[in-house]
Amino acid sequence: MIPTTGLLLTDLYELAMLEAYFASDMEDEAVFEFFVRELPVGYGYLVAAGIEDVAELVEHARFTDAELDWMTKSGRFGAAFVDRLRDFRFTGSLDAMPEGTLFFPDEPVLRITAPLAQAQLLETRIINLLQYPILIATKGSRCATAAAGKQLVDFGLRRAHGAEAGLLAARACYLGGFDGTSTVLAAPRYGIPIYGTMAHSFIEAHDDELAAFEHFALARPEGLVLLIDTYDTEAAARKLLGLAPRLAERGTAIQAVRIDSGDLAEHARRVRRILDAGGRSEIRIFASGGLDEHQLQALLDAGAPIDGFGVGSKLDTSADAPYLDCAYKLMEYGGRPRRKHSEDKSTWPGRKQVVRRFDENGKMAGDQIQLAEEPVQDEGEALLQPIIQQGRRIGRLGTLEEARARRSDQVARLPSALRRLDAEPSYPVSASDSVRELAREADAFIKQQRNPGQRELKRLNR
Amino acid sequence: MIPTTGLLLTDLYELAMLEAYFASDMEDEAVFEFFVRELPVGYGYLVAAGIEDVAELVEHARFTDAELDWMTKSGRFGAAFVDRLRDFRFTGSLDAMPEGTLFFPDEPVLRITAPLAQAQLLETRIINLLQYPILIATKGSRCATAAAGKQLVDFGLRRAHGAEAGLLAARACYLGGFDGTSTVLAAPRYGIPIYGTMAHSFIEAHDDELAAFEHFALARPEGLVLLIDTYDTEAAARKLLGLAPRLAERGTAIQAVRIDSGDLAEHARRVRRILDAGGRSEIRIFASGGLDEHQLQALLDAGAPIDGFGVGSKLDTSADAPYLDCAYKLMEYGGRPRRKHSEDKSTWPGRKQVVRRFDENGKMAGDQIQLAEEPVQDEGEALLQPIIQQGRRIGRLGTLEEARARRSDQVARLPSALRRLDAEPSYPVSASDSVRELAREADAFIKQQRNPGQRELKRLNR
Known part of the structure; x- marks a missing residue:
């Protein structure tokens, strides 16, 4: 075009x-x-x-x-x-x-x-x-320092300034220490690992949140990450506890949940408690939503039990x-x-x-x-x-x-x-x-x- | 690529x-x-x-x-x-x-x-x-309001986030009220007016500032704009007074001078006085260098005799x-x-x-x-x-x-x-x-x- x-x-x-x-x-x-x-x-x-x-x-x-x-x-x-x-x-x-x-x-x-x-x-x-x-690359490096070994994924394509910026950003933040990107084209173009979960629209299109999780798990069983903050983050975490054994019977494991809104540290703590209490301590917690290196550091300094981060707008626009x-x-x-x-x-x-x-x-x-x-x-x-x-x-x-x-x-x-x-x-x-x-x-x-x-x-x- | x-x-x-x-x-x-x-x-x-x-x-x-x-x-x-x-x-x-x-x-x-x-x-x-x-487009519109009818040209391609951003910006700021862009490709792509002057490197490559002006004027006589802040803005303005009649003999008029550094309002005032005193009140003054809508407004509120502006980094990155x-x-x-x-x-x-x-x-x-x-x-x-x-x-x-x-x-x-x-x-x-x-x-x-x-x-x- x-x-x-x-x-x-x-x-x-x-x-x-x-x-x-x-x-x-x-x-x-x-x-x-x-x-x-x-x-x-x-x-x-x-x-x-x-x-x-x-x-x-x-x-x-x-x-x-x-x-x-x-x-x-x-x-x-x-x-x-x-x-x-x-x-x-x-x-x-x-x-x-x-x-x-x-x-x-x-x-x-x-x-x-x-x-x-x-x-x-x-x-x-x-x-x-x-x-x-x-x-x-510099912002990626600063995020990598702040994340101290936690997983970092670029989510910024949509807010990057045009297509080329999105691609250049996927490559540059990987160079700077990110683990990968959500930008599909970065895989064939640069050989960068790509990651993806689901959007709120996927959950909302279903008449039932649990059915949405199950549909997604059946269609995309590998590296399953479920987005749990569409309606009630903690209620969704509890629903997962019922779903996990059924998925396990089919050989599918929930690898992580994603929280994309609200007080990320507080939700992560509550979800961690729910998952641990339900015997699902292997399910990791992934957070996203308006993050930059300062917020990564603040979340981890506050002891938030978050295992990985999606960083978007503020990364791809180098907002500061x-x-x-x-x-x-x-x-x-x-x-x-x-x-x-x-x-x-x-x-x-x-x-x-x-x-x-x-x-x-x-x-x-x-x-x-x-x-x-x-x-x-x-x-x-x-x-x-x-x-x-x-x-x-x-x-x-x-x-x-x-x-x-x-x-x-x-x-x-x-x-x-x-x-x-x-x-x-x-x-x-x-x-x-x-x-x-x-x-x-x-x-x-x-x-x-x-x-x-x-x-x-x-x-x-x- | x-x-x-x-x-x-x-x-x-x-x-x-x-x-x-x-x-x-x-x-x-x-x-x-x-x-x-x-x-x-x-x-x-x-x-x-x-x-x-x-x-x-x-x-x-x-x-x-x-x-x-x-x-x-x-x-x-x-x-x-x-x-x-x-x-x-x-x-x-x-x-x-x-x-x-x-x-x-x-x-x-x-x-x-x-x-x-x-x-x-x-x-x-x-x-x-x-x-x-x-x-x-919105930033272009804000600049257009601030510029109150003065000429506005997009200079931002180099600091835009990639190529597509530069092109999208040229089009969007024109939509928002700019008069044109320095991005050449915007002309064949969108039919947008393009503008260009010269860089400091052009002046510096010459052993003599005046020779640089003259070379440029002979090679590019149409819409001649000369950059005058490479060594001494006011001294360059005075040199132009000697050059202008010689160019006029060849049918070439100096349309404007560009000032790209220092206190733009103060330099513009001094240059205006020099040009007017030398009988060259038709030569316009164009300013650039780190501008955004707030600085445009401040310059014009201060009565700076500037007739047009090049707006670059802060426009194409929507810096604020x-x-x-x-x-x-x-x-x-x-x-x-x-x-x-x-x-x-x-x-x-x-x-x-x-x-x-x-x-x-x-x-x-x-x-x-x-x-x-x-x-x-x-x-x-x-x-x-x-x-x-x-x-x-x-x-x-x-x-x-x-x-x-x-x-x-x-x-x-x-x-x-x-x-x-x-x-x-x-x-x-x-x-x-x-x-x-x-x-x-x-x-x-x-x-x-x-x-x-x-x-x-x-x-x-x-």
Whole structure:
């Protein structure tokens, strides 16, 4: 229904700038880097995600005939420009942190090095493909910390912002530590475990709640989870006690009940008591309904006997931080460092690498932002890896499972204060002397632009 | 890259329930309605949107062979069930408010009447296709009110949650009153006006800011907008005064400058003075950078001489209200009203219509939620229109331009207090006696389910 790929999925200014670059023969090598300026409030770290989709985008960037025809017919672009786009290919390189890597503000997560027009054109979709998965992988990770080993399932497709968001979210929260998703398409698309129970409408369509349970159990006996809060949560739990032996005779076990409304902790306690008293302590309790990492933590801190959680709207919309202060910025062009003058936010120029140091216990001890050409010292680990060179994949990005394990491993090695849901930013990130020197060089150039000298005044008055 | 359509774009439980419905021969007619429970804080109304995409979904709902093959291979579904889905078609009806209609909590925006399985299966994607466009059309409308006639352009694709969100947002904010978008694909896809300027990277890639302006002007002389805040906003404005006559000689006019950072009001004032003093009062000022409806209003209240705005992240992510408390609920099955018992939120059961009354000045005076079968009284206007019957389009949904005009007309007829950015919910919405009677009937049923009687106890003990 909605075409979501292709190179017209971009801001008009990218195409406008390309036309101007070509007209001015500006075809030198450019370096752009994606980074985040600031952590959302209470966040101690971010999780790299979306890299695989960016690599796909970069590797296969082509204009289709239909796109070029539209550009011609629109009357907005010169014929020579449109013709030149016919052969558009990405011939540069992509370096990035592997997915699942924890990162911090100002650190380049992904670097594109390519002729200026190529690196420029992809800006919009690169940000689009990175920002959201980073948000959701991070939120997934925060939920995983809060859930402390309890089952976590993404329920958010319906409230995600469109179809692609739902799919990206299913993948990203799994990367971040979720056990799976309710989104069916995520199984064939990403190989992610999928889970499902039943809706209130299923119960309500029956003239009898117990008949609804029984119908469902007969039709879908595997991994049976029954939704018990449609009419009276505790009454439904009691009805189950009568149903369970009848189902057992047919070889079907009730694995869990789901509670989706009301005071989840209180209902869970009462239901646990009913089930235990009825000899059904093996039936687990699954909770859902307006949850986020803070509520997971509050429920478990309160000792609620809940074994698993469905997390929906607040996960898939990253409700407390629906966007990141992030950018994909020109860092270098024609061998010279570049940056914008800024009244409130500055950017380290140049092509950069992030080197992470660990303490004797294997804990993360601090990162240094340095130039890509600087040697890696003190047994540090360089985080950005080469993925694409001369337009071709050379690096193995790794599987989703590997990324998931990386996130888990790195969170375990994070200073514990940064794992808290109300973390204060405190992870040490420094910039090397060479980066600082380059920033001074860039600023000298900016100063010259701010105070036009003789050469420019001559131009102005000629 | 990412498949975003198809009937596997759903929650697993929808398929699970379908299998159980078929196994139990539950094929009577069901009525589901989509509605919003509560307005986001400060919102006085919502704008209907997304209906066209839902109609497309419903009309063309089919399982592909690839989807069915996956279902079979997954081992999660019975062979008879998968086989039955091969002929899945929507044979029911869809009634909805036309896009651009203003609506309020508890009012059905869209109603599906169809055999139970058909209406159930589409739940997830229907919510997904309605919620987000409603949020963005509403935010667009709030921005349009705040902007009071100044130009508004959507800049949000890069921070939207995925590609589809970016496209849906471009369309929805245009419906809500925006003048256009920077998203190129929105032009061929929806016929929406597109706008573009240049990025800081374009300026920075040049060794000289003025040369950058000149290169751009020569390559893209139409609708020329120059970004002036890369190094020194006021210095750049002064440089333009020298450039403008040279461009004029070539027949090119600078239409506007864009300011994207710093104190936008203060920079706009200074730049306005520089341009006016230089005899360039025709050059307009366009502002962007972290804007939302509140900042638009504050800038204009402060008398900032800004002629147009680019609104990005906070629009496309609906940052202050990233999701709606909305639902697609079973209202009737087999001719009997249905609803869930609830500790905190209740739903009007039955198949319903919304009738709007107007006062003698044509202003909206109040809505009544009544049964679809009840006559429309007192010259009220029934808001839900038939769109699909027996699986086929019968109603004309109208064009995007018509929806845009409808939104504009209705906002003008809204009580003015509800147009405020900090509105208190106050629009009168009542439920008819028949709806209330049906709710009592549904509650009597719920009571019986909460306190199982003889019949059920017999089942339990048999």
